[in-house]
Amino acid sequence: MTVQEQSGRSNAPEGEGSVRRPRVQKNVTRAIATDICADVFPIGAFLPTEAELCLRYGVSRTVIRESLKILESKGLVRGRSRVGTVVCPKEEWNILDQQVLEWIGPRIFELDLLTCVLDARRAIEPFAAEFAAERATVQEVAEIERAWQAMRDAEGDLEAFTKADVAFHAGLLKASHNQVFMQLASIIQAALEFSLHASNEAADARDEAVEIHRRLVEALRMRDRAAARECSHRMLDIAARDIAIAVRNHPAPAER
Amino acid sequence: MTVQEQSGRSNAPEGEGSVRRPRVQKNVTRAIATDICADVFPIGAFLPTEAELCLRYGVSRTVIRESLKILESKGLVRGRSRVGTVVCPKEEWNILDQQVLEWIGPRIFELDLLTCVLDARRAIEPFAAEFAAERATVQEVAEIERAWQAMRDAEGDLEAFTKADVAFHAGLLKASHNQVFMQLASIIQAALEFSLHASNEAADARDEAVEIHRRLVEALRMRDRAAARECSHRMLDIAARDIAIAVRNHPAPAER
């Protein structure tokens, strides 16, 4: 199936002799990227030549080349003149990049990323909470509190709860006013989305999480750095439980 | 000046009627990026049209477009169909990306990044040191020790000392076996390169740094997590002094 067919807007009447040219760049990039993640193009292997890729995805070389440039800039592939384009080892992938994480999707489980991210969160979030307690604006605190309210009101809606929790932590990182921490929001979001779904089904676990999140908001408002740090720690202990459950419920990585 | 002239390899004899076509993609991308960083194209402003960019940099639209795609994928610009390409606010830049940091270069001082990175290092490196003490292979410890030796033997050579120090910390992050920490190596490197030059001129300060780095290597070898963490903390206190000096010696950011 070509990418034009994927993008579901080929319903305009095909004018006689006129060629339809839908916008396909994003689709092609995603298609190649997900094919790489799905081992259609395995690590270390050469991608097909540009000409072959044109046929496979049904687009011109222009689109293929621009897609490859994007993938290369994110570390997924490396193009060598005259030789071809090879898929880079996963260590070189820009896993902190939002788009890359979207392309990886649920395969995040196979990359051992969840535990890495949890460890990183243990290092970062307590610090971020302290900074936020010190430097967050009232607007930022209010935004975080809105996210907390959404968590509280989510009731049984797991989707809404996850979304609110993600917003909470993203808001906290933003309120830390540290540019490095902020950049980590995307990977923490991805990790949360894929670990929360698996757990958080027990109502009492959710209640416990909501309560500790509330205490953190309060600490921010009181500008109490120590309390904020403590809340963050407790929060991560809960998250650790969730992730353990999520990982257990998934097929073992079976890494090489 | 066009980009062809910048790349200093236009010395082949110009065959009659034959057109020289040097590889210019990287140069053009860097040129546009550094122009953005240098406020030639200010934040929020529109870039010139693709046609104008072709003239300005003396390359074809193909090259311009592929460059813009790369910049867009790193968050520096956002292209809107049929409207133009605008320079994104700095918060959206992918400052953890190696290339972006190279483009920013010494302007890292103007972005308040050094203190951000120091705070991030305070959060991360002690953790990374603990993990490294636990999980580093003997080869990794040996590599870190080689970096330490290079620091010790650098004597007055500031360039060599900085390079060795960068290698030391990159090796430590790698030895933590945490993919998130590893991805932060590039920004820590950039921060080190630009802060070490400014300080480290006093020989006794260097000696103190060398000594604490030695103790960390020892802790790794003994698999002593607590000692590794402690060394990392002490190291960062020294780094904090260096950065304070570096920032003081530079023109005030004069942020908007």
Place this chain on the structure above:
DNA sequence: GATAGACAATTCATCATACAAAGGCAATTG
């Protein structure tokens, strides 16, 4: 038979051109 140099084949890199699509703007029209 082994090695070195020349050569051809392959594939990426760049250029140039053409046209389609759609946002913005202004003239037109009610």
Place this chain on the structure above:
DNA sequence: CAATTGCCTTTGTATGATGAATTGTCTATC
């Protein structure tokens, strides 16, 4: 004056040609 419509501009896509460079082959020589 407001809404519609059509033109202009600019980006998005397609295509063909050619330069450049790496890889492997082929041949000549020892």
